[in-house]
Every structure is written in structure tokens, then in C-alpha cells.
Amino acid sequence: MKLLEYEGKEIFERYGIPVLRRHGVIKIGDSTDKLDLQGQGPWIVKAQVLAGGRGKAGGVKLAKTAAEARDLAGKMLGMKMVTHQTQGRALTVEEVLVEDACPIAREIYISVVLDRKNARPAIIASAEGGMSIEELAHNHPEKIVRVAVDPEAGLLDYQARQLAFDLKIPQKNFRDFTCLAVNMVRVFMDMDANLVEINPLIISVDGKLIALDAKIVTDDNALFRHKDQAAKPDHEASEIEKEAKEIGINYIGLDGNIGCMVNGAGLAMATLDTVKMAGGDAANFLDVGGGANVDQVTKALQIILKDPKVKAVLVNIFGGIMKCDNIASGVVEASKKVHIKVPLIVRLEGTNVKEGKAILARSGLKLEQADSLWEAAQKAVAAAKR
Amino acid sequence: MSILLNKKTRLIVHGFTGAQGTFHAQQCLEYGSNIVGGVTPGKGGTEHLGRPVFDTARDAVKAVKANASLIFVPPPYAADSILEAADAGISVIICITEGIPVLDMVRVHKRLNALRAAGRGVTLVGPNCPGVITPGECKAGIMPGYIHKKGSVGVVSRSGTLTYEAVWQVTSQGLGQSTVVGIGGDPVQGLNFVDTLKLFQADAQTKAVIMIGEIGGSAEEDAAAYIKKQMTKPVFCFVAGKTAPPGRRMGHAGAIVEGNAGTHASKVEALKKAGATVVDNLSEIGAAVAKKLKGTNPKTKAARK
Numbered sequence: 001m002k003l004l005e006y007e008g009k010e011i012f013e014r015y016g017i018p019v020l021r022r023h024g025v026i027k028i029g030d031s032t033d034k035l036d037l038q039g040q041g042p043w044i045v046k047a048q049v050l051a052g053g054r055g056k057a058g059g060v061k062l063a064k065t066a067a068e069a070r071d072l073a074g075k076m077l078g079m080k081m082v083t084h085q086t087q088g089r090a091l092t093v094e095e096v097l098v099e100d101a102c103p104i105a106r107e108i109y110i111s112v113v114l115d116r117k118n119a120r121p122a123i124i125a126s127a128e129g130g131m132s133i134e135e136l137a138h139n140h141p142e143k144i145v146r147v148a149v150d151p152e153a154g155l156l157d158y159q160a161r162q163l164a165f166d167l168k169i170p171q172k173n174f175r176d177f178t179c180l181a182v183n184m185v186r187v188f189m190d191m192d193a194n195l196v197e198i199n200p201l202i203i204s205v206d207g208k209l210i211a212l213d214a215k216i217v218t219d220d221n222a223l224f225r226h227k228d229q230a231a232k233p234d235h236e237a238s239e240i241e242k243e244a245k246e247i248g249i250n251y252i253g254l255d256g257n258i259g260c261m262v263n264g265a266g267l268a269m270a271t272l273d274t275v276k277m278a279g280g281d282a283a284n285f286l287d288v289g290g291g292a293n294v295d296q297v298t299k300a301l302q303i304i305l306k307d308p309k310v311k312a313v314l315v316n317i318f319g320g321i322m323k324c325d326n327i328a329s330g331v332v333e334a335s336k337k338v339h340i341k342v343p344l345i346v347r348l349e350g351t352n353v354k355e356g357k358a359i360l361a362r363s364g365l366k367l368e369q370a371d372s373l374w375e376a377a378q379k380a381v382a383a384a385k386r
Numbered sequence: 387m388s389i390l391l392n393k394k395t396r397l398i399v400h401g402f403t404g405a406q407g408t409f410h411a412q413q414c415l416e417y418g419s420n421i422v423g424g425v426t427p428g429k430g431g432t433e434h435l436g437r438p439v440f441d442t443a444r445d446a447v448k449a450v451k452a453n454a455s456l457i458f459v460p461p462p463y464a465a466d467s468i469l470e471a472a473d474a475g476i477s478v479i480i481c482i483t484e485g486i487p488v489l490d491m492v493r494v495h496k497r498l499n500a501l502r503a504a505g506r507g508v509t510l511v512g513p514n515c516p517g518v519i520t521p522g523e524c525k526a527g528i529m530p531g532y533i534h535k536k537g538s539v540g541v542v543s544r545s546g547t548l549t550y551e552a553v554w555q556v557t558s559q560g561l562g563q564s565t566v567v568g569i570g571g572d573p574v575q576g577l578n579f580v581d582t583l584k585l586f587q588a589d590a591q592t593k594a595v596i597m598i599g600e601i602g603g604s605a606e607e608d609a610a611a612y613i614k615k616q617m618t619k620p621v622f623c624f625v626a627g628k629t630a631p632p633g634r635r636m637g638h639a640g641a642i643v644e645g646n647a648g649t650h651a652s653k654v655e656a657l658k659k660a661g662a663t664v665v666d667n668l669s670e671i672g673a674a675v676a677k678k679l680k681g682t683n684p685k686t687k688a689a690r691k
Contacts, residue, residue: 114492117603119495119574120492152496219487221485221487225487263547264547265636265637265638266545266637268636269627269630269641270551270626270668273626273668274668282629285636319530349550349551373551373669
């Protein structure tokens with residue numbers, strides 16, 4: 001789960017990672033009077049969206065007076081934002097943060113990531129921050145510093161010192177920096193994170209080390225031991241995606257018009273690829289999971305059909321844990337509850353396939369059966385074009 | 387020969403008496419796997435599916451000389467079961483459980499490495515995988531047994547159902563499999579592609595290998611480097627996720643394109659450069675292998691027209 005900047009900063013504060021003073025967060029529908037704009041200013045008004053490149057897209061603004069801050073915050077709420085990280089889609093700004101502005105003397109990049117290959121956490125840092133790390137890795141790979149972290153010991157003191165020297169941290173900020181690096185790793189381990197990133201970490205004009213941004217991505221699989229986190233909303237998921245998640249179905253909305261219900265994530269991905277190859281585009285990724293029952297299949301179909309773009313539905317099941325007769329019964333049940341107006345193409349293979357196919361044939365439902373994924377994809381693409 | 391499992395494998399099931407454990411252990415028994423018992427703490431001394439239940443893996447190793455573990459324990463406790471099996475001296479550990487926190491697996495990885503450094507041979511397969519099957523000899527996993535056939539094609543995959551798809555195509559071509567290994571879809575896992583390719587390269591029964599990858603991570607690129615340098619047997623690949631949007635986890639915890647890393651294009655390019663055959667259309671992989679192994683005239687039913 002991706003956390004918004006202010007949520008990340010709340011966590012940073014608990015770990016003594018220095019952040020700027022915040023003056024409130026307002027959501028769509030809130031009055032800008034909710035902002036607590038004490039002090040002299042100036043203030044920074046920041047759109048709380050899960051994408052980098054906010055500044056260039058108008059999501060970060062400087063306000064010199066309290067009135068200007070309220071005005072900018074009000075205008076920013078509800079704004080549609082497209083950045084280089086949103087793949088051409090517009091994100092709606094639903095929350096806005098106002099915090100102290102801070103003149104920057106120097107920017108540094110630092111993150112804790114999961115090093116998949118070596119199965120351990122790692123710090124990635126660069127003396128030059130501000131730009132995206134992908135850009136930096138591409139243009140100046142020699143400027144990136146990596147530190148392997150032991151998952152049980154955390155970042156050791158000497159490693160933190162080495163890193164500080166590598167990044168040419170000034171003497172004045174040295175101790176603060178080593179503490180910050182050690183604490184970032186603690187956040188990573190304690191939160192079960194996949195990523196903890198500060199970009200940029202700054203040294204202000206008056207010589208303070210401050211985390212200007214905060215990006216934390218946590219591991220969904222570990223939510224069972226983070227009850228407070230599990231109770232928070234998932235900002236990335238659409239309404240349909242949240243609904244699917246609640247019933248244990250993995251659904252991701254896409255741009256095409258062929259609804260897909262598949263068992264297994266790999267086969268679901270391959271089904272989208274095959275649909276594309278057959279000349280169509282999938283409306284969604286949907287993995288009904290390994291142990292899905294009749295009820296779940298029914299709900300999965302209902303969820304697929306909620307998307308008005310869907311012109312045909314492709315069900316592709318290779319039964320392992322999931323038995324084909326359960327899927328077939330689910331399809332029949334669902335068709336009793338939901339009026340399926342679009343063509344339905346079903347491809348079953350694996351455990352209890354004969355029973356599954358027989359249930360479908362007996363049901364009298366108007367559907368096409370297919371024997372292979374390729375045949376099913378072609379039939380679905382043809383049906384969606386009719 | 388085969389890899390990892392054979393007729394002599396003495397398998398125990400962790401989470402033996404649970405719903406999943408019971409259903410799949412039953413299926414494995416029907417297939418003919420030599421399940422010698424199971425582990426459920428607190429139920430030691432009882433019997434389940436006609437096999438003894440033990441409180442600990444240590445007891446199972448002592449009493450019935452178990453040498454392979456199949457784990458169905460729920461996510462919060464699964465990493466602990468892997469370590470219990472390893473500590474008890476089990477040499478092949480297959481973990482089916484989906485949803486284990488990645489940092490739990492990071493800790494497991496570290497401890498297994500420490501055991502190996504101390505001279506203990508221990509292999510972990512998974513987690514979040516369908517398991518391993520050596521057709522006609524031993525099924526340790528959740529795959530439907532009947533789609534497999536004894537033969538000479540080694541199969542290794544990050545995905546469960548995608549593996550069944552490839553296996554079924556191979557069987558439909560009249561060929562069979564030496565061993566089929568699901569390495570799982572998690573970011574941190576036991577056996578990886580390179581480890582498995584090494585085993586297949588050294589296995590006399592295996593004449594060709596199918597490798598099913600997906601977006602995310604660099605396991606396919608690492609495999610490509612190995613194929614180029616060491617592999618003399620033909621390798622046929624499919625990489626899922628060509629049309630997946632970047633930044634989103636496609637079901638599997640490990641299937642995500644992060645920045646410029648783990649893309650479909652980089653994996654396919656690396657594998658092609660290494661001399662592997664990469665099919666764009668999954669439905670063609672069985673025919674491609676058959677063409678190579680049988681020389682001519684594969685059945686083209688599933689192939690693209």
C-alpha cells in the first residue's frame with residue numbers, strides 16, 4: 001500500500017526523522033478554515049497524490065500570505081493532475097497539505113529498498129537529489145551509492161558513517177544524518193515496507209537537515225500485523241478495486257472492453273497479453289484466487305460487469321485448487337442474479353473439467369465455450385466487435 | 387532421473403490436518419506420492435489420511451525418516467514452518483502458502499544461507515507456488531496430476547496456472563515432462579530460475595526446458611546470462627505481462643514494473659540474445675518444443691493460424 005506524503009511524515013516524526021512543521025491537511029469538502037496557519041509564513045501548498053513530478057504539474061505552490069495559502073489549497077483540491085508517473089491518466093487531488101516553506105541549500109536522494117536479488121534491504125543514495133532516481137541511474141550511474149543492510153542488525157553505525165562520507169555530508173549535519181539513515185531502516189523494518197524514500201532530503205539555507213518529502217510503500221502481505229495501517233484507506237485503488245479486495249479478489253481496472261476472469265495471477269497476465277495479440281484490449285486484470293467458491297465467482301462476474309466499457313466477458317480457468325465445476329456453477333449462479341447482456345466466452349481446463357463443461361452446457365445459458373486460450377481470446381475479440 | 391523429487395522421496399505435509407492440507411495431501415496420495423506423515427502441533431500421535439501426525443518436523447524426521455516437506459501453513463506462521471523443516475534436517479522444502487510478508491522471507495533466506503554455509507544441503511521451493519511434480523513418481527503440490535506425463539521436458543515457472551497451461555500443451559503434443567518446478571511469484575523466494583536451470587542442465591532425463599517468466603525483478607535477465615554461458619539444452623520461454631501497466635502489482639507480489647526495472651521488453655531481449663526461443667503467444671510454446679524435439683510435424687491445434 002502506498003502512503004501519502006503527510007502519512008509518511010507522521011511516521012517519520014515518530015522515528016525522529018526531521019520534517020517541516022505542518023499546518024493541516026484538507027480533503028475535498030473541507031473548509032480551508034481548517035488549516036492552522038500560524039506564524040509568519042511563507043507556506044508551501046502540496047497536492048497529496050501518489051505520483052512523483054507534482055511540482056511540474058502544478059501540485060506544489062508557494063504562498064506568501066495565509067490568505068494566499070488558503071486560496072491555493074482550495075483551488076488545488078479537486079484539480080486533475082497528469083505527471084510523468086501517471087501514464088497519461090489524470091489523478092484527482094483529494095487531499096492538500098500545507099507546511100512551512102524552507103529555502104534549500106542542497107538536495108540529497110536517499111531511500112531504503114528491497115534488494116530482491118540478494119534478498120535483503122539496501123540503501124540507495126546520491127549526493128544529488130531532487131530529480132527522479134531512475135533518471136539519475138540512467139544518466140549518472142556512478143553517482144549512486146548502495147549499502148547492503150542486514151535484516152536483523154539494521155544499518156550499522158560504521159555503514160551510516162561511510163554513507164555520510166560518500167555523500168559528503170557537512171560536519172555540522174553529520175550526526176543528524178547518520179541517525180536519520182539508521183532510523184529510515186528502522187521504519188522500513190518496523191512498517192514491513194517495500195520502500196522508504198526521501199526525495200529530496202535537504203540541507204536548508206540555515207543549515208538544517210530536513211526530509212522535504214516522504215514516500216512509504218508497505219507490504220500488503222504484512223497488513224495482518226499492522227492493524228492500524230490495515231484500517232486506513234488504500235489511496236491507489238479505485239472504488240471497484242476496493243470492493244473486489246474486500247471479497248478477496250484481485251482486480252485492476254484497465255482501458256479496454258473485454259472483461260476477464262482468470263484464476264492465477266500469471267495466467268491472468270498472459271490472458272491480457274493474448275487478448276491483445278488477438279487484436280483486442282482487456283478491461284481488467286482479475287484473479288479470482290485459488291480457493292474461490294460459487295459466491296466469489298458470482299461476485300467477480302458482478303464486479304467485471306460494473307465497468308460500462310465491457311462489451312464481452314472472457315472466463316479463462318485452468319483448474320488446480322480451483323475446480324472447474326465450481327467455476328461453472330458460479331457462472332450459472334451469477335447469470336441468475338445479474339443480467340449478462342454481453343457475450344460470454346468460457347474456457348475451462350484442469351480439475352473436474354468434464355463436470356464443469358457439462359454444467360455450462362446443461363444450463364441453457366447463451367455462451368460460447370473454447371478449448372484453448374488462443375481460441376477463447378479470438379472469440380472474445382470477435383464478440384466485442386459485434 | 388529427474389530433479390528434486392522421485393519415487394524414493396519421503397514427504398511430510400505441514401498443516402496436514404487443515405482444510406487445504408487435507409485436500410491436497412489426499413490428491414498427492416491418490417497420485418502415488420510417498421507421503422509418510424504430517425505435522426500439526428498438538429495433534430502428534432494421531433492419524434490422518436491413514437498417515438501418522440507429528441507435533442514437530444523433528445519428530446517426523448526421527449520416526450519416519452522424512453526428507454521432503456510440503457507446507458500449507460497460513461501466511462503468519464509459514465516462514466517459521468520453513469525454518470522448522472530446515473532445522474529438522476529436511477533437504478527439499480516446498481512452500482505453497484501465498485501471502486507471506488516479504489521481510490519474513492528475507493529472514494528465512496538469511497538463515498537458510500547460514501545453514502548452507504555450515505555444510506547443510508537444503509533447497510527451498512516457493513513460497514506462493516504450485517509445488518513440484520516428477521510425473522509418474524511424486525507430486526508435491528496443488529497441480530492437477532492428470533495433465534502431466536513422464537517425459538523429457540523440464541518446466542520451471544513463476545506462475546501456477548500458467549505452468550499448467552504449458553504442461554498441458556506439452557502433454558497434448560504427445561511429449562512429457564521430467565520435472566515441473568513452480569518457483570513462485572514472490573519477490574524473495576527459494577530456488578530461482580538459474581538454480582533450476584542448473585539442475586535441468588545436469589539432469590540426463592531432461593532434453594529441453596520451458597521457462598515461464600513474468601514482469602518484475604531480474605530473475606529472467608539472470609537466467610539469460612546463465613543460458614548464454616552454460617546451458618547446452620534448448621530453452622523455450624514465455625514472459626507474461628507484456629500489456630501490464632507499470633507501477634501496479636499484477637496479483638503476484640513480485641510482478642511489478644518499478645521504474646525502468648523488470649520490464650517485459652528487457653527480459654525478452656535478454657533471453658533472445660542468450661539464444662533461448664521466446665514465444666509471444668503462450669499457445670505456441672508446446673508446438674515450439676515439439677518441433678525441436680520431434681524434428682518435424684508438431685500438432686498445430688493450439689498454434690496461431
